[in-house]
Amino acid sequence: MVAGTEVVLADSSRVKFGEEISLPRVRCNRGVKMKELFSLADRLDAKWVATGHYARIEGDPPRLCRARDRTKDQSYFLDSLGVPSLARLMLPLGEATKAETRAEAVSLGLPGAQKGESQELCFVPTGRYDELVAKRAGDRARPGPIVDENGKALGRHDGLFRFTVGQRKHLGVATGSRAYVVRLDPETSTVHLGSREALLANGARLTDVTLAEGVTLPLRADVVVRYHAPPMSARIALHRGTVEARFDAAVPAVTRGQRAVFYDGDAVLGGGTIESPLSHRAEGESERLQRGDAP
Numbered sequence: 534m535v536a537g538t539e540v541v542l543a544d545s546s547r548v549k550f551g552e553e554i555s556l557p558r559v560r561c562n563r564g565v566k567m568k569e570l571f572s573l574a575d576r577l578d579a580k581w582v583a584t585g586h587y588a589r590i591e592g593d594p595p596r597l598c599r600a601r602d603r604t605k606d607q608s609y610f611l612d613s614l615g616v617p618s619l620a621r622l623m624l625p626l627g628e629a630t631k632a633e634t635r636a637e638a639v640s641l642g643l644p645g646a647q648k649g650e651s652q653e654l655c656f657v658p659t660g661r662y663d664e665l666v667a668k669r670a671g672d673r674a675r676p677g678p679i680v681d682e683n684g685k686a687l688g689r690h691d692g693l694f695r696f697t698v699g700q701r702k703h704l705g706v707a708t709g710s711r712a713y714v715v716r717l718d719p720e721t722s723t724v725h726l727g728s729r730e731a732l733l734a735n736g737a738r739l740t741d742v743t744l745a746e747g748v749t750l751p752l753r754a755d756v757v758v759r760y761h762a763p764p765m766s767a768r769i770a771l772h773r774g775t776v777e778a779r780f781d782a783a784v785p786a787v788t789r790g791q792r793a794v795f796y797d798g799d800a801v802l803g804g805g806t807i808e809s810p811l812s813h814r815a816e817g818e819s820e821r822l823q824r825g826d827a828p
Contacts, residue, residue: 567611571618581623586611589627589799594746595619597801602630609760612794612804613743677722679706682715682731693717696724699732699786713786734787734812736767736779739805748802750776754795758787758807764796776805787811 566584574582587600588608594616600606614622626634638646674692681687688706690696696704700714708726715727737758744750750771755764756778766781778793787793787810794804 567614567618571621574621580621582621583623583625585626586624587626587631588624590619590622590624591800595622596745598627599796599799599801600627605631608801609757609792609794612792612801613741615743616746675722677724679704679724679726681708681712682725682727687726690724693719693722693724698788729785732785733783734780734785734810735783736777736811737787737793738808738811739769739776739778739793740808742776742803742805744803745801752795752802754797754802756780757794757796758784759791769795775808777811778805779811 570582570584574580586607587602587605588611589598589600590596591598597608597611597614597619599608629637635646674694676689676691677693678686679688679690687708690705696714696717698714698717701711704712704714704724704726706726711729712726713729713732714724715731716725717723718725750769752770753766753768756767756769757764765784767778769776769778771777778795787807789807789809791807792804793807795802
């Protein structure tokens with residue numbers, strides 16, 4: 534898996550410098566874990582592939598579904614698996630809770646049964662993703678300004694990779710009021726801060742869209758825009774050649790590079806990578822001007 538890890542690392546580094554978009558865990562599951570496991574199964578003439586993901590597979594044709602333990606559900610990372618893969622995949626933990634799985638492991642005396650929880654990438658055990666990227670940055674780690682909503686300079690930073698959209702803590706500047714990272718500009722290496730309202734989006738433009746067997750656009754679905762985010766009701770449709778998800782209510786921190794996954798109850802209908810949010814504030818201003826309201 535060393536070569537696969539390098540793929541994810543290189544991809545993640547490019548993401549943090551704005552060169553392309555991806556979510557490391559999604560990239561790892563799609564481009565490394567599953568690809569390598571099915572390739573190995575083929576070489577061994579193995580019919581089935583089993584993993585420890587918390588998710589379920591139901592129906593004929595098979596459909597990916599949420600795990601019974603919603604707190605550990607990992608279907609978000611597997612949305613792009615097609616029928617050929619799902620037909621060979623076994624997910625034995627999908628019907629179990631984490632507590633049940635741990636209790637069984639303890640009763641069997643399995644190594645690691647008492648190991649603590651980990652939400653980090655396997656190749657970043659410390660959880661300091663920024664430090665890993667910094668080591669690989671070279672001359673791409675450009676310092677730049679931190680500015681408020683009016684463009685006023687508040688301070689400096691030593692690299693965009695230390696920030697994420699929606700971040701509120703450890704901004705490195707004093708703002709006098711609660712502020713969030715609302716945008717990262719890789720062209721100028723600028724961190725833009727703003728209010729929570731500035732984080733709101735009415736929708737998202739999507740790329741790399743995959744749909745489950747039999748699912749077509751347009752459709753209505755519950756959309757999850759980041760891991761463990763609450764599902765938001767939306768309409769997904771093709772608009773001027775681009776797939777867009779339009780939310781029924783404004784959603785905070787719709788972030789470029791995250792995966793937007795579509796659900797109907799527990800069933801995964803598909804997903805797409807967020808290319809850009811559709812600004813709540815900008816669209817509200819456009820509607821106001823169309824009505825002729827005074828500024």
